[in-house]
Amino acid sequence: MAFLLPRTTALPSLPLKARLTPLAFQLQTRTRNANSNAHRTLISSAASPATEPEPESLHTPQPTRRQPLSAAQKLYLDKALRVNQAGELAATLIYTAQTPPLTKAHPHLRPLMQHMYDQEAGHFKTFNALLAKHRIRPTAMYPLWQAAATVLGWTTGAMGREAAMACTEAVETEIGEHYNGQVRELLAWMADMERKGEEVGEELRLLVGEMRRIRDEELEHLDHAVQNDAKAANPYELLTGVIRTGCRGAIWVSEKV
Amino acid sequence: MSLTPLALRNVLRTPASLRPLLLQSPRACYHSYEHTQPPPYRDADAAILSSALTYVPAQGFTQEALTLGAKDAGYLDISTNLFPKGAFELVKYHLVTQRLGLKDRIQFPDEKMGVGRKVRSLVLERLRANADTGVVNRWQEALALMSLAENIPTSLRELSALSDEIWFLAGDVSVDTSWYTKRASLSGIYAATEIYQTTDQSTDFKDTEQFLDRRLEELRVMGGAVGNTLEWVGFQGGALVNLMRSKGVRI
Numbered sequence: 001m002a003f004l005l006p007r008t009t010a011l012p013s014l015p016l017k018a019r020l021t022p023l024a025f026q027l028q029t030r031t032r033n034a035n036s037n038a039h040r041t042l043i044s045s046a047a048s049p050a051t052e053p054e055p056e057s058l059h060t061p062q063p064t065r066r067q068p069l070s071a072a073q074k075l076y077l078d079k080a081l082r083v084n085q086a087g088e089l090a091a092t093l094i095y096t097a098q099t100p101p102l103t104k105a106h107p108h109l110r111p112l113m114q115h116m117y118d119q120e121a122g123h124f125k126t127f128n129a130l131l132a133k134h135r136i137r138p139t140a141m142y143p144l145w146q147a148a149a150t151v152l153g154w155t156t157g158a159m160g161r162e163a164a165m166a167c168t169e170a171v172e173t174e175i176g177e178h179y180n181g182q183v184r185e186l187l188a189w190m191a192d193m194e195r196k197g198e199e200v201g202e203e204l205r206l207l208v209g210e211m212r213r214i215r216d217e218e219l220e221h222l223d224h225a226v227q228n229d230a231k232a233a234n235p236y237e238l239l240t241g242v243i244r245t246g247c248r249g250a251i252w253v254s255e256k257v
Numbered sequence: 258m259s260l261t262p263l264a265l266r267n268v269l270r271t272p273a274s275l276r277p278l279l280l281q282s283p284r285a286c287y288h289s290y291e292h293t294q295p296p297p298y299r300d301a302d303a304a305i306l307s308s309a310l311t312y313v314p315a316q317g318f319t320q321e322a323l324t325l326g327a328k329d330a331g332y333l334d335i336s337t338n339l340f341p342k343g344a345f346e347l348v349k350y351h352l353v354t355q356r357l358g359l360k361d362r363i364q365f366p367d368e369k370m371g372v373g374r375k376v377r378s379l380v381l382e383r384l385r386a387n388a389d390t391g392v393v394n395r396w397q398e399a400l401a402l403m404s405l406a407e408n409i410p411t412s413l414r415e416l417s418a419l420s421d422e423i424w425f426l427a428g429d430v431s432v433d434t435s436w437y438t439k440r441a442s443l444s445g446i447y448a449a450t451e452i453y454q455t456t457d458q459s460t461d462f463k464d465t466e467q468f469l470d471r472r473l474e475e476l477r478v479m480g481g482a483v484g485n486t487l488e489w490v491g492f493q494g495g496a497l498v499n500l501m502r503s504k505g506v507r508i
Contacts, residue, residue, distance in 0.1 A: 021270055023270070064291050065291045065292065068289065068292040068295075069287070069289060069292075074286055074287040074289070075286055075287075077287040078286035078287045081287075085432065100502075101507070101508065128430075128432050129430075131432040132429075132430035132431075132432055133288075133290075134287050134288050134289070135287075135288040135421070135425055136286065136287060136288075136432075137432075137436060137437075138432040138433060138434075138436050140437065142433055142434045143434050154508075158507065158508055201291050202291070203289060203290065203291050
């Protein structure tokens with residue numbers, strides 16, 4: 001007569017019919033776990049570059065890899081390089097739009113703006129070549145980023161020297177953190193490959209070297225901007241907050257689209 | 258990885274929706290030069306489909322061709338259960354192998370050839386492959402199969418992959434918005450030319466070549482017109498801004 005009493009514990013919910021074979025069940029759980037692991041790749045890191053790991057294979061020429069990169073690694077590189085190209089496009093357009101109003105009011109800034117623009121143009125060329133070489137598609141939001149970057153550069157240039165430098169500071173902070181994250185992720189791969197005894201391969205080694213150089217130059221731009229009174233901009237918190245949020249959103253969208 | 262009888266049994270016992278998980282092929286996104294891509298089909302599938310293709314001129318893109326191919330390759334009739342989409346898998350096999358074989362069929366030793374001329378040569382070579390493998394007389398059946406609702410996503414994916422392959426082999430290195438417009442327009446031109454080829458009775462497909470030339474000319478004229486208009490708009494905008502600056506407006 002126990003079935004007439006109210007139940008105190010929940011009934012276990014079993015399927016009425018087991019539809020999956022054991023192998024199919026295993027495959028399902030494996031993909032579910034793989035999908036939850038996929039979110040753990042580094043997107044950005046605010047940690048200082050001085051604390052980065054330095055695997056030995058970074059400085060020694062490598063023989064060709066025997067193991068192909070995994071599907072997850074290829075997907076990560078695909079997204080990372082697409083976002084980087086979009087970022088450099090935006091940077092070159094911001095400087096192009098900022099320079100005329102800025103150098104008209106402050107002619108002594110012309111060499112600095114020229115130097116920063118030249119470096120960004122070099123980065124843009126590097127990433128264009130990488131995308132074409134590795135057959136990665138560029139972001140579909142390309143024309144939208146062209147317009148947004150031009151408008152951003154133009155308005156901050158028109159707002160004055162401090163605002164333009166604050167814009168540069170905000171963008172370079174976001175980009176710097178983003179590159180930091182990517183470099184750390186790739187260095188982690190290299191350390192993993194060394195630990196397993198696999199060859200790292202020239203492709204990956206040179207890529208990491210290039211990205212570190214570009215990251216260093218971006219952080220140098222950040223320093224230049226701060227030296228040129230970026231923090232003296234009038235709506236400093238608002239300006240940098242809006243620009244940094246916009247950058248983060250643009251990075252997120254460019255990874256997907 | 259060759260398919261042992263036990264592995265084949267495991268594949269057939271997995272529900273169809275989960276079979277792709279057993280055969281994890283990475284999405285072709287980042288193309289590495291240090292490693293060749295793994296073959297798109299496993300050995301057993303490739304053996305059955307390639308021998309089935311030899312029966313297509315006689316049988317068409319049908320289940321019979323698949324069955325005859327399976328028997329020819331030394332497998333049982335029931336092995337065609339490996340291909341749940343039936344004849345469409347045969348069409349897809351032809352599309353995939355011809356796309357991947359395109360770089361071996363044609364090379365460009367002459368560096369002075371422009372990208373446009375190379376694209377034309379690549380498209381013609383791919384169409385010639387349809388004729389060489391003997392499927393061009395049965396290609397209308399294949400097009401009908403590709404246009405079925407459940408096959409449209411795969412067909413479009415293959416078409417865009419072919420377009421990307423052709424532009425890559427032609428040496429195109431632009432990675433801005435034109436990446437998308439070039440591939441979209443070439444997909445359209447290739448699809449139209451392939452349909453035209455199925456009705457072409459001229460010797461050596463000369464009419465198809467001229468059809469392609471007319472489409473490429475249209476594309477060139479249209480692209481030039483759009484580009485020139487955008488350039489004009491840009492110049493007008495720049496001139497307006499400079500005019501205002503010269504009047505003292507602080508922008």
